[in-house]
Amino acid sequence: MMNDIKGYVFDLDGTIFRGNQLIEGADSTINFLRSIGKKIVFLSNRGNISRQRCKEKLLKVGIEAHTDEIILSSSVAASFLKNAYDQSKVWILGEKDLEDELRLAQVHLAKHPEEADWLLISLHETLTYHDLNHAFKAVASGARIIATNADKYVPTEQGNSIDVAGMIGAIESSTGRRVEIVVGKPSWLMAEAVLNQLGLSAEECLVVGDSMESDIAFGKMFGFKTTLVLTGSTDRAMATGHNYEADFTLESIKELKFLIEEGLR
Amino acid sequence: MMNDIKGYVFDLDGTIFRGNQLIEGADSTINFLRSIGKKIVFLSNRGNISRQRCKEKLLKVGIEAHTDEIILSSSVAASFLKNAYDQSKVWILGEKDLEDELRLAQVHLAKHPEEADWLLISLHETLTYHDLNHAFKAVASGARIIATNADKYVPTEQGNSIDVAGMIGAIESSTGRRVEIVVGKPSWLMAEAVLNQLGLSAEECLVVGDSMESDIAFGKMFGFKTTLVLTGSTDRAMATGHNYEADFTLESIKELKFLIEEGLR
Numbered sequence: 001m002m003n004d005i006k007g008y009v010f011d012l013d014g015t016i017f018r019g020n021q022l023i024e025g026a027d028s029t030i031n032f033l034r035s036i037g038k039k040i041v042f043l044s045n046r047g048n049i050s051r052q053r054c055k056e057k058l059l060k061v062g063i064e065a066h067t068d069e070i071i072l073s074s075s076v077a078a079s080f081l082k083n084a085y086d087q088s089k090v091w092i093l094g095e096k097d098l099e100d101e102l103r104l105a106q107v108h109l110a111k112h113p114e115e116a117d118w119l120l121i122s123l124h125e126t127l128t129y130h131d132l133n134h135a136f137k138a139v140a141s142g143a144r145i146i147a148t149n150a151d152k153y154v155p156t157e158q159g160n161s162i163d164v165a166g167m168i169g170a171i172e173s174s175t176g177r178r179v180e181i182v183v184g185k186p187s188w189l190m191a192e193a194v195l196n197q198l199g200l201s202a203e204e205c206l207v208v209g210d211s212m213e214s215d216i217a218f219g220k221m222f223g224f225k226t227t228l229v230l231t232g233s234t235d236r237a238m239a240t241g242h243n244y245e246a247d248f249t250l251e252s253i254k255e256l257k258f259l260i261e262e263g264l265r
Numbered sequence: 266m267m268n269d270i271k272g273y274v275f276d277l278d279g280t281i282f283r284g285n286q287l288i289e290g291a292d293s294t295i296n297f298l299r300s301i302g303k304k305i306v307f308l309s310n311r312g313n314i315s316r317q318r319c320k321e322k323l324l325k326v327g328i329e330a331h332t333d334e335i336i337l338s339s340s341v342a343a344s345f346l347k348n349a350y351d352q353s354k355v356w357i358l359g360e361k362d363l364e365d366e367l368r369l370a371q372v373h374l375a376k377h378p379e380e381a382d383w384l385l386i387s388l389h390e391t392l393t394y395h396d397l398n399h400a401f402k403a404v405a406s407g408a409r410i411i412a413t414n415a416d417k418y419v420p421t422e423q424g425n426s427i428d429v430a431g432m433i434g435a436i437e438s439s440t441g442r443r444v445e446i447v448v449g450k451p452s453w454l455m456a457e458a459v460l461n462q463l464g465l466s467a468e469e470c471l472v473v474g475d476s477m478e479s480d481i482a483f484g485k486m487f488g489f490k491t492t493l494v495l496t497g498s499t500d501r502a503m504a505t506g507h508n509y510e511a512d513f514t515l516e517s518i519k520e521l522k523f524l525i526e527e528g529l530r
Contacts, residue, residue: 129393
């Protein structure tokens with residue numbers, strides 16, 4: 001089956017990277033797939049980096065990628081807002097890179113929180129009370145809430161850290177309003193972005209990731225083949241007991257190369 | 266009836282102060298009450314200032330008060346944690362003044378978030394992602410959650426700003442754990458603190474405040490007499506339609522003095 005796959009969809013954190021460290025074999029696997037003519041996209045719920053930044057980060061560890069091959073919740077949020085709400089003004093609770101993606105997509109940015117039609121919430125690791133208060137004012141003045149993702153915590157080199165769910169909770173609890181759209185996996189927006197980029201049908205593609213919910217359930221939901229890698233948030237015990245399972249479970253992305261090579265022999 | 270009152274319980278923000286400005290007549294009313302031998306306490310849900318700071322703030326606008334006459338959710342949280350959880354270690358998501366109150370009450374402060382038994386959440390106007398993340402780590406490592414208050418927004422000179430509900434929401438949403446104790450009005454902890462300080466029964470005391478929930482419902486719940494003032498969060502229209510009402514509704518604290526003087530004649 002593995003050899004019928006034409007497109008590979010790689011999660012980033014926990015699959016390609018752990019923190020800023022490359023996971024062993026990620027580079028050789030990607031390069032090998034390219035050498036045998038496979039299509040590749042990198043698909044991440046990261047809303048706090050731009051595709052450009054991500055491209056540089058990949059290049060640093062020896063993985064070449066075209067910006068179009070990188071699909072992040074930041075860039076998907078930007079295209080969604082541009083396509084579906086072209087007239088709307090957006091206020092950001094997030095970082096510079098997210099703003100860069102919105103500017104690239106020509107989304108209208110609100111100059112003051114009070115004039116915003118949407119508040120876009122993302123991970124914001126340099127957040128202050130001031131930022132939180134601006135986001136509060138946007139929603140208290142009528143802005144609707146969209147989030148790049150809704151992960152509770154992000155794994156870092158210093159253990160788990162509070163993620164976008166925390167920022168969403170702060171705004172929901174203080175305004176009584178609820179988030180309306182979560183862009184990141186397992187959303188249809190991310191699936192659509194992947195299939196548009198690859199120009200393939202879902203069953204011709206393999207989603208490779210470390211999260212049962214964001215990668216495996218996501219893949220199943222849209223008809224992709226799925227591979228769980230155990231280099232991130234999920235260990236073998238956590239991989240069972242769901243009402244779905246991965247088509248393949250591998251110790252790491254490194255094994256993927258061996259598996260395909262074997263099939264080619 | 267007003268002249269049978271022996272103890273006066275004044276809310277602060279919206280009743281005595283608006284921002285840093287004294288509400289006209291607050292000083293003369295307080296001084297008049299003292300001159301005719303009435304007992305007074307100031308009762309506020311503020312968790313981000315200490316009684317000492319509050320005393321200085323009152324003095325600046327011409328109101329003398331003893332520290333014991335000032336009851337804040339910061340000081341009540343401190344005594345509660347000391348009395349009920351003497352062995353527990355506490356991590357604070359809040360400001361220096363709150364820490365001062367905990368130190369005064371000899372509450373054990375955790376040195377690292379991971380060792381905390383309780384996370385105490387309060388308004389934190391200099392909050393950063395780092396602070397939020399420490400609070401997250403405390404709860405992710407098992408700390409229970411207590412909050413000085415759960416107000417959604419705090420009125421400031423620049424309009425409403427995000428309050429403790431936002432900070433609570435951030436931690437609840439990212440950890441899946443819920444706050445267990447909210448110290449501020451309308452809690453029994455605040456009523457107990459008032460009655461202990463005044464040495465009176467509730468029906469001998471009048472609660473004066475600008476909030477239907479934090480002051481009027483609070484007063485009713487514990488058998489206090491109640492007076493709504495319209496100098497804060499509630500206007501005359503908002504004062505109706507509840508299943509309780511204030512015994513008196515006054516334009517401001519200034520009128521309270523006239524009312525009592527009239528009764529004395």
